[in-house]
Amino acid sequence: MKKYIDTGKKDTRSGFGEGLLKAGQADERVVALTADLKGSLKMDAFAAEFPERFIQCGIAEANMVGAAAGLAIAGKIPFIGSFAEFVTGRVYDQLRQEVAYGQTNVKIASSHAGITLGEDGATHQTMEDIALMRALPGMVVLNPCDYNQTMQATLAAAKYDGPVYLRFGRPSVPNFTDPEQPFEIGKAYVMNEGKDVTVFCCGHLVWEALQAAEALEAEGISVEVVNVATIKPIDEDAVVASVKKTGKAIVAEEHNMAGGLGEAIAGVLARKCPAPLAFMNGEDRFGQTGKPAELMALYGLDAAHIAGKVREIVK
Amino acid sequence: MTKEQLEKIASQVRRDIIRMVTAAGSGHPGGSMSTADILTALYFEVMDHDPATWKRDGKGQDQFILSAGHLAPVYYSVLARAGYFPVSELGTLRKLGSRLQGHPSVRRGLPGITQASGSLGQGVSVAAGLALAKKMDGDKKHVVYVLCGDGESEEGQIWEGAEFATHHALGNLIGITDWNGQQIDGSTESVCGGGDLQLKWQAFGWNTVTADGHDMEAILTAFAKAREMGKKTNRPTMILFKTDMGHGVDFMAGTHKWHGKAPSQEQCSEALAQLEETLGDY
Known part of the structure; x- marks a missing residue:
């Protein structure tokens, strides 16, 4: 890892x-x-x-x-x-x-x-x-x-x-990426290579996914974490390459289920590489008042929930 | 150009409008007819512009934004007659593949179009941005014109643009209102546009000028006055032109009914009989 x-x-x-x-x-x-x-x-x-x-x-x-x-x-x-x-x-x-x-x-x-x-x-x-x-x-x-x-x-x-x-x-x-690394529009960044499942994520969810991957490594589950920092145009080649390797995927995002990163990934996989896919997002709901960490937990978007979803999908 | 020459051009522009909209079978002749004199004056006498060197960024020239995008017929006719593109292209209005889209587009390479419009109420903001850029770039000579409808002025964003332009002291921004008192559902008074537009613009800190929008001499005087006021006060200026929707054709004038309807072939002939062909039909 x-x-x-x-x-x-x-x-x-x-x-x-x-x-x-x-x-x-x-x-x-x-x-x-x-x-x-x-x-x-x-x-x-x-x-x-x-x-x-x-x-x-x-x-x-x-x-x-x-x-x-x-x-x-x-x-x-x-x-x-x-x-x-x-x-x-x-x-x-x-x-x-x-x-x-x-x-x-x-x-x-x-x-x-x-x-x-x-x-x-x-x-x-x-x-x-x-x-x-x-x-x-x-x-x-x-x-x-x-x-x-x-x-x-x-x-x-x-x-x-x-x-x-x-x-x-x-x-x-958390601030954890290389401050000198130029940002490439259109590129998805493979943050961690794994072989059992891919977690596609963006924004604040990337750190949470990396935390989940680290916890799961101890359980013998190898998680690939892909930071899809450009949601459009999406890096189709990187999405397909990762899922061809892992065979299944989860998409985690701080967004409604409709029209977000999840549907963007689903669109690519449906056309090019059908595979089991699970979504972690705000579902079809509005937010509410609370501390950010409380809300991330309540809406199922923190590292613990991502790890739980991975365990489900790799079974 | 003399007043008489401008009036002759405006007559041809009105013929173009009627013929274009009739051929297309749809479009908005009413407001195009009411602004034909104003836009003719603007492009053939008032504006410092050059079709040969025109670029979208407008550097070194005056600029014009059509906020009321449905006035595309008059806009296209005046641009073509001024030399931006061949007049023969006017007959393609609203046809598949045409550069003359139903509402102005910047995606078809039609010379003279600075920005897309059609969704109403947005042009004052765009023009304010252009005017601010001229100010930032130190161009004290050129101004930006924007044409709005009176019905369009029911849009809230017009007034956001108004306060922005005043706050940023845009003396190089000149607004033009086609104050014809009509909109698609009826008179502005009956729909939702009651109140005195001149007082509204003044309340937002603009200089105002009012003039008869069908009297060429009054139009030219109003533009000259607006430029002078803007320069002197560092405030934007709105010229409110009193006009008749459908002006120039008796059965179209003074009613909202021709806001967005194409004439039949018979009505077209009847209209053209009232408009002198001065420059040759396209």
Whole structure:
């Protein structure tokens, strides 16, 4: 089992903040917009260093999307930042017309995604955003797993020519990937090689899956953990190669069952490599108030639940 | 260009609109007819633009955003007549494979189209982003125009865009409202668009100018005034043009009934008899 060290808990949104600052330093076309959530999106450092390239939009997300499209048409590389629900569900039509159909180079920075937003409850905990963004033609959908990878994914998004949905979270979580490893859009990362079952996962679930794999190793179960950090376009070759080896798979994600990573993986396997497949997700439910760890346990998304599901499927 | 020359172009644009929509069998002639004079003035006299060097990023030129995307017929006709693409292409409106999609698209390589539109209420935001980019890039000479319908102004995002443009001191943003008082379900007053649009824009911090949208001289004066006001105040300016939906054809004018309906062949002939062919039909 490959060993991963938690170098200290950090929030993935701060990884975005560092990535945004670095992207801004590397390319003067990078601009940042927010709808009154500069602090929550960790845009403070960028705003301090580049005040003339930081654009406060107030609590008006629809306008923010349109303004970003205008800036992109004029040659800027705009990052728009808000909570996941408010940069997807609230502005779906604006993203569809101005960004996806309109082919503008806008980057959607989506924080506080999923159930781990915690105490604010279901109005803010979007579990549907991946489905919405996957449905838009040409939209790239990313959900990196920790601070370091989110920082690198932000740099990759800035360099990519086209719309990108970049999903990350609020809570402090283990930081364990290589800070120097460039993020490749479209690549699924094999975090641990195994032979009995594959766990496909993204975002906060990657660390949980690695913890589960470590526990199961002691029981003689060999788990392959694949971090599908790019959900669209999905790395079909990596998905197929892994399942051809292990013969069965589990998908774990902080998202509703409809339209998320699970269905993306199921689509690939159904077409190219049918195999037993189990899903771990928010099912067809809304979230609720609670601490992130409590909610992860309640919704069956922590390492203990992943290990339990693996035991079931390898029987 | 003289007022008379512009009026002649506008007459041909109206003929184009009627012929295009009739041939397509669907589309939105009403608002296209009411804005024909305004867009003719804009593209043939007011805007600093060049079809030969036009690029989507709009650098070094004035820019135009059509927020009310269903006014595609007038937009396409004016662009073609101004030299952005061959007028012969106007007959392909709404046909399979055409660059002239039912609502403007940036995916077909049609010159002159800066952004897709059709879902209403979004153009002020896009234009504000373009205007902000010009300001960031130090272009003090050029401005961005955006055309909205009065019915469209029931959309909340219009007013998000309005406050954003004021907050960011976009004196280089000029809005145009086609204030024809009609929308698809009836008069704006009867549907949901009551109240004084001029007062609404003023309340959001914009300069306002009102003018007769079918009087070429008044249109040109209004545009000149708007540019001057924007420059002086560093605030965006809205020109509210009083217009008639369907203007130029007696049986189409002043009613919502021609908002989104194509004329029959007979109605087309009757309409064309009222519109002088000045530049040659496509």
